[in-house]
Amino acid sequence: MSSQAQLLPGTLDLLILKAVSLGPLHGYGILLRIGQISNQALLIEQGALYPALFRLVRQGLLTASWGTSENNRRAKFYELTITGRKRFREETQDWNRLASAIAVALAAQPEEL
Amino acid sequence: MSLFISLRSLVSTLLHHSPPDGEMEEELRSHIQHRADDLERSGLGRAEAEHRARVEFGGYERYRQESHEALGGQFFQTLWQDICFGLRVLCKNPGFTAVAVLTLAFGIGANAVVFSVLNALILRPLNVPQSQSLFMIEPGGESTPTQSYPDYVDLRDRNRSFEGLAAYDMAPAGLNAGGKASPVWLYETSGNYFDVLNIRPYLGRFFHRSDEHGPNGSPYIVLSYGYWQSHFQGDPGVVGRTVQLNQHPFTILGVAPPEFRGSELLFAPDFWVPIMNTEQVLGANRLNDRASEGIWLVGHLKPGVTPAQATDDLASVAAYLGKNYPKEDGKISFSLSRPGLVGNMLGRPVRAFVSGLMLLAGLILLAACANLGSLFAARAADRAREIALRLALGSSRKRILRQLLTEAVLVSLIGGVAGLLGGIVLLHWLSAWQPVPNMPVNLPVNPDASVYGVALLLALASGLLFGMVPVRQVLRSDPWQVVKSGSLSSVGRRFAARDLLLVLQIAICAVLVTSSLVAVRGLVRSLHSNFGFRPQGVMLVDTDLDMGGYSGDRVAPMQRRMLDAVETIPGATAVGLSDRLPLSLGWNSSSVFSDNTADLSLSKAAAEALTYNISPGYFTAAGTAMLAGRIFTWHDDAHAPRVAVVNQEFARRVLGSATDAVGRYFKREDGTRIEVVGLVEDGKYKTLTEDPQPAMFLPILQSPSSATFLLIRSDRDPRQLAEAIDGKLRALDPGLPLKIKTWNTELNSALFASRVATIALGVLGALGAMLAITGIFGMAAYSVSKRLRELGIRIALGAQRREVLRAALGRAWRLLAIGSVVGLLLGIAASRMLSAIVYQATPRDPLVLGGVVLAMLLLGLLATWIPAQRALAADPLALLREQ
Numbered sequence: 001m002s003s004q005a006q007l008l009p010g011t012l013d014l015l016i017l018k019a020v021s022l023g024p025l026h027g028y029g030i031l032l033r034i035g036q037i038s039n040q041a042l043l044i045e046q047g048a049l050y051p052a053l054f055r056l057v058r059q060g061l062l063t064a065s066w067g068t069s070e071n072n073r074r075a076k077f078y079e080l081t082i083t084g085r086k087r088f089r090e091e092t093q094d095w096n097r098l099a100s101a102i103a104v105a106l107a108a109q110p111e112e113l
Numbered sequence: 114m115s116l117f118i119s120l121r122s123l124v125s126t127l128l129h130h131s132p133p134d135g136e137m138e139e140e141l142r143s144h145i146q147h148r149a150d151d152l153e154r155s156g157l158g159r160a161e162a163e164h165r166a167r168v169e170f171g172g173y174e175r176y177r178q179e180s181h182e183a184l185g186g187q188f189f190q191t192l193w194q195d196i197c198f199g200l201r202v203l204c205k206n207p208g209f210t211a212v213a214v215l216t217l218a219f220g221i222g223a224n225a226v227v228f229s230v231l232n233a234l235i236l237r238p239l240n241v242p243q244s245q246s247l248f249m250i251e252p253g254g255e256s257t258p259t260q261s262y263p264d265y266v267d268l269r270d271r272n273r274s275f276e277g278l279a280a281y282d283m284a285p286a287g288l289n290a291g292g293k294a295s296p297v298w299l300y301e302t303s304g305n306y307f308d309v310l311n312i313r314p315y316l317g318r319f320f321h322r323s324d325e326h327g328p329n330g331s332p333y334i335v336l337s338y339g340y341w342q343s344h345f346q347g348d349p350g351v352v353g354r355t356v357q358l359n360q361h362p363f364t365i366l367g368v369a370p371p372e373f374r375g376s377e378l379l380f381a382p383d384f385w386v387p388i389m390n391t392e393q394v395l396g397a398n399r400l401n402d403r404a405s406e407g408i409w410l411v412g413h414l415k416p417g418v419t420p421a422q423a424t425d426d427l428a429s430v431a432a433y434l435g436k437n438y439p440k441e442d443g444k445i446s447f448s449l450s451r452p453g454l455v456g457n458m459l460g461r462p463v464r465a466f467v468s469g470l471m472l473l474a475g476l477i478l479l480a481a482c483a484n485l486g487s488l489f490a491a492r493a494a495d496r497a498r499e500i501a502l503r504l505a506l507g508s509s510r511k512r513i514l515r516q517l518l519t520e521a522v523l524v525s526l527i528g529g530v531a532g533l534l535g536g537i538v539l540l541h542w543l544s545a546w547q548p549v550p551n552m553p554v555n556l557p558v559n560p561d562a563s564v565y566g567v568a569l570l571l572a573l574a575s576g577l578l579f580g581m582v583p584v585r586q587v588l589r590s591d592p593w594q595v596v597k598s599g600s601l602s603s604v605g606r607r608f609a610a611r612d613l614l615l616v617l618q619i620a621i622c623a624v625l626v627t628s629s630l631v632a633v634r635g636l637v638r639s640l641h642s643n644f645g646f647r648p649q650g651v652m653l654v655d656t657d658l659d660m661g662g663y664s665g666d667r668v669a670p671m672q673r674r675m676l677d678a679v680e681t682i683p684g685a686t687a688v689g690l691s692d693r694l695p696l697s698l699g700w701n702s703s704s705v706f707s708d709n710t711a712d713l714s715l716s717k718a719a720a721e722a723l724t725y726n727i728s729p730g731y732f733t734a735a736g737t738a739m740l741a742g743r744i745f746t747w748h749d750d751a752h753a754p755r756v757a758v759v760n761q762e763f764a765r766r767v768l769g770s771a772t773d774a775v776g777r778y779f780k781r782e783d784g785t786r787i788e789v790v791g792l793v794e795d796g797k798y799k800t801l802t803e804d805p806q807p808a809m810f811l812p813i814l815q816s817p818s819s820a821t822f823l824l825i826r827s828d829r830d831p832r833q834l835a836e837a838i839d840g841k842l843r844a845l846d847p848g849l850p851l852k853i854k855t856w857n858t859e860l861n862s863a864l865f866a867s868r869v870a871t872i873a874l875g876v877l878g879a880l881g882a883m884l885a886i887t888g889i890f891g892m893a894a895y896s897v898s899k900r901l902r903e904l905g906i907r908i909a910l911g912a913q914r915r916e917v918l919r920a921a922l923g924r925a926w927r928l929l930a931i932g933s934v935v936g937l938l939l940g941i942a943a944s945r946m947l948s949a950i951v952y953q954a955t956p957r958d959p960l961v962l963g964g965v966v967l968a969m970l971l972l973g974l975l976a977t978w979i980p981a982q983r984a985l986a987a988d989p990l991a992l993l994r995e996q
Binding site: 026027028029045046047048049050051052053054055058069071073074075076 | 136137139140141143144146147148150169170171172173175176179180182183
């Protein structure tokens with residue numbers, strides 16, 4: 001457990017967009033996908049996913065439709081909308097810029113100043 | 114079931130645009146099922162797997178809520194959440210909720226009741242068609258709206274502003290519908306009464322103007338619906354039946370509709386008869402006497418005629434009357450008033466009093482709101498940490514305020530419904546109440562839609578009002594500070610607004626306590642004041658020989674026989690007779706002139722004296738003190754010189770002085786010279802609040818009257834005495850309707866107004882006191898609990914009990930003192946209004962002032978007792994350990 005990292009605020013949305021960008025998923029599937037692509041390194045309480053999902057739907061970044069899951073259960077599947085895809089690209093770039101900037105900053109050594 | 118489903122879908126489409134509640138639930142459940150499937154695959158049992166899945170999901174309810182918020186929900190959806198959350202919060206604090214709901218229930222209940230009375234007596238006009246244009250004609254400058262019949266005929270025929278003008282008055286009579294005669298109350302009305310008021314019969318027909326065929330020519334009866342139900346069992350066959358009214362045959366024409374209860378709100382008659390037959394009803398014909406005023410006029414204005422135009426029109430009729438009948442109508446003038454409450458006579462004081470009551474009730478509600486406002490503010494301060502956390506977690510202030518307001522409105526609605534229910538019970542009881550025995554007087558105050566509407570509005574308004582109090586507090590709260598220090602800092606200043614509310618509330622309470630004390634004191638005083646007679650130990654027999662068919666020369670001998678009969682009852686110490694009683698309903702007055710006045714027109718009268726026709730034994734039986742001269746004897750009859758006994762005020766006004774009144778003369782309207790043979794003390798005649806009135810007493814043999822009150826003074830048990838009297842009189846004439854009661858019972862009607870006023874003010878005062886107690890208690894308890902730690906330290910450092918109390922409760926006591934003084938001053942100002950209704954109501958009475966101070970002190974003690982105990986019991990060790 002201690003090897004898992006808490007999410008920074010706002011990053012859950014980005015992860016959801018990423019997970020869904022790889023193909024339509026239902027809520028539990030999104031969690032599994034995030035776990036899979038992050039090598040289980042991130043700690044997300046399962047319920048916390050849903051407020052975020054509904055927010056993204058409301059912002060028009062995701063659409064949802066009911067379908068049948070691989071377990072043969074009814075489930076709601078989420079997909080990126082066009083605005084969602086665009087926003088995902090922008091936010092990925094933003095995140096990368098931020099991450100590399102912070103990485104550079106944190107890597108700074110006294111002799112470089 | 115399908116109905117339920119379709120209803121649910123309707124509701125869900127109304128409430129939710131985006132995923133309905135059920136859909137969200139399904140999605141969350143589906144998630145848990147999927148997780149459980151995975152866990153099951155890893156080797157767990159199904160039940161265990163589902164349990165684990167639910168645990169891993171986290172706070173289901175919380176995420177559901179947050180999901181709702183994330184959806185941005187519709188207005189109603191958020192509202193619904195707020196309501197659910199509010200209810201949960203309220204259920205968690207049952208004490209707080211109970212206090213808040215009760216406070217409001219009392220506040221709104223009181224308002225609903227008072228508004229209902231206001232609505233019934235003032236706002237809601239008489240229950241007749243087009244009642245907005247209905248007016249009463251009153252003679253100007255007189256306290257009663259009465260007119261004479263000849264003046265009525267002139268007004269009816271000469272005015273140009275009324276569609277029609279009807280006349281009516283009220284009278285008791287004896288009705289014999291087969292069996293025993295029983296006393297009834299009726300309206301004598303002009304033939305056009307029902308047509309002018311535009312009432313349609315429920316059964317049979319009404320009488321009309323075409324049915325008037327001169328005196329005693331219209332022996333018709335129209336029954337009221339209530340009397341028809343109670344005495345004729347709703348039998349439709351009564352139409353056309355002949356009954357005996359005062360031993361005269363009358364034909365029942367029809368039944369009035371249930372919603373029409375006569376043209377006076379407080380006085381519902383048993384039936385109506387044409388005024389043409391007044392001689393058979395009252396025993397005297399006043400239809401041709403222009404000086405005998407006793408009937409009331411009412412009518413609809415013509416469309417487009419304003420009250421001002423009508424008044425001008427009536428002025429021209431008055432000028433005509435003054436010119437043609439200078440003796441009776443020399444200075445007559447007319448004005449319009451609202452019908453229903455005996456014109457302005459009852460209308461003005463009732464309107465003033467009920468409006469005053471409404472104001473007080475409003476103040477009580479305001480006090481309740483102030484109270485709840487400070488309660489909510491205190492709670493918002495207690496919940497500061499919760500609110501700060503919610504703010505810190507990103508909840509908007511708007512959302513939090515909305516939640517707090519929803520809670521407040523929820524409380525106020527629950528309280529409003531509870532109050533209204535209580536109010537309705539009280540109002541039904543009031544409507545069924547018969548304050549004056551043997552008379553159809555009651556208060557028709559059943560609530561209607563407007564009462565419910567007002568109660569609902571008040572509930573909503575007060576909810577918003579006290580809900581707004583903590584708003585500023587929430588808006589200003591800085592989550593960082595709160596989370597760090599645990600509560601808001603700067604305790605001292607934060608309560609300035611609450612202090613003001615509390616002072617306001619205590620002041621309102623003091624106003625109420627002052628006015629109810631003033632009223633109670635006035636009532637007590639009026640019960641012990643000198644009436645000019647001693648009602649204790651006197652039994653009355655109320656009858657009218659008319660009702661037994663006696664008239665003319667047969668009246669006086671019968672009265673004599675009755676007196677002789679009751680005199681022989683063992684234990685009767687004195688018996689007497691009078692045609693009317695002081696302080697009963699109705700009175701007789703006539704103009705008197707000083708002996709040297711030659712011009713006997715009404716404007717030259719020395720006084721308008723109340724007139725009582727009495728037997729020789731009356732003063733002894735009534736207990737009226739004789740100051741000089743002699744009482745009447747049976748020799749003061751029609752053949753003897755005319756004599757009178759007068760009271761002191763009469764002597765002062767008509768004879769010039771009270772000391773040597775005996776032996777002097779005065780004149781009556783018809784010019785008769787009357788010698789004063791006796792002088793009696795002043796008393797109360799019309800109302801308890803009147804100024805001294807001139808009164809004269811005439812021997813019954815010289816001015817006969819069939820109206821008869823027998824007075825029997827005795828120390829015997831009233832019930833036995835009543836039986837003995839009944840036996841004696843029945844032996845004389847079994848057909849005479851009698852009412853036997855104590856004089857004190859009869860007086861209830863005279864004390865009715867001040868009793869109602871006192872009860873109403875007492876109830877409101879008690880309510881106000883209760884609210885003040887909860888208000889001070891809340892404030893004191895809160896400040897003690899906030900400072901408990903400080904107090905504990907003080908005690909540990911050796912503070913005395915006095916100092917601890919001062920520190921803990923000094924503020925509450927200061928506020929109480931300020932509020933009480935303000936309230937007392939306001940109360941004194943308000944009590945002036947009361948003096949019109951309650952006898953000798955004056956706030957400048959040491960007992961009242963002392964009582965108010967004492968009451969407020971007791972309230973303060975009561976309210977701060979528990980907090981004080983808690984402050985004194987502060988255990989420094991325990992407190993320090995806790996924090």
